[in-house]
Amino acid sequence: MNTYIIVFVAILIIVFLIVNSKVKMSIKLLKNGENDEVVINISALYGLVRYKKEIPFVDLNANKEGVKFKVSKRTSLEGNLVNEQKDRIDIKTILSNYDKYKEIFSYLYKKIKIKEVISEIDIRDNNVFSTIIIFNIIHFIYSLIHIHIDAKYMSLRVHPGFEKKEFKIYFKGSFDIRIRNFLYLIKHYKLFINNGKVGA
Incomplete structure (x- = not known):
């Protein structure tokens, strides 16, 4: 016990x-x-x-249509672009x-x-x-x-x-x-x- x-x-x-x-x-x-x-x-x-x-750092570009963002990943040695992703966030979505x-x-x-x-x-x-x-x-x-x-x-x-x-x-x-x-x-x-x- x-x-x-x-x-x-x-x-x-x-x-x-x-x-x-x-x-x-x-x-x-x-x-x-x-x-x-x-x-x-x-x-x-x-x-x-x-x-x-x-x-990878996100580059943002804001305008009246929304916020565009680009994600880029580079190698640490040569700095060459490995991959890149682009998308957009709508301002109305953010506010809602x-x-x-x-x-x-x-x-x-x-x-x-x-x-x-x-x-x-x-x-x-x-x-x-x-x-x-x-x-x-x-x-x-x-x-x-x-x-x-x-x-x-x-x-x-x-x-x-x-x-x-x-x-x-x-x-x-x-x-x-x-x-x-x-x-x-x-x-x-x-x-x-x-x-x-x-x-x-």
Whole structure:
């Protein structure tokens, strides 16, 4: 009898530790014209489970018809195009799903603990006026990030230049979320995909 009690208590402790453990996630975005990619790292169960996904960078082109995106993957040695995918997202579709996405991101914002936010952008253009406009827009976005995001470490930089046309981005964000909240988010995501709606 005592053995069953010990096993039961041990199982309860293990379940408690798992449910209250944290999922650590980091997202790194790099666009420099050579190694353009998005890297996602996820670790859970105190580092016992690890996942890494490298995604080729997505080029976006917005217009009144919608948002066109092109996904290109290049080799790391020669930079030759391996595969390319083009598609379009309709603006009406984005707006119709706004409330569903808003609910997910609102829940995520409340539950995650942001550890690190790093952003470094190089903007260079022969057109001084264009560079100044983009520079001010980025600074405005940075100010919103400073106001609304509480991170343990934050570094936001933008470097303007007028010598040649160039646009480089380095971004890294890392955060923790408890596994029970992470599972709740997965449930939201599956319901959204399967039924076109977000539910509890």
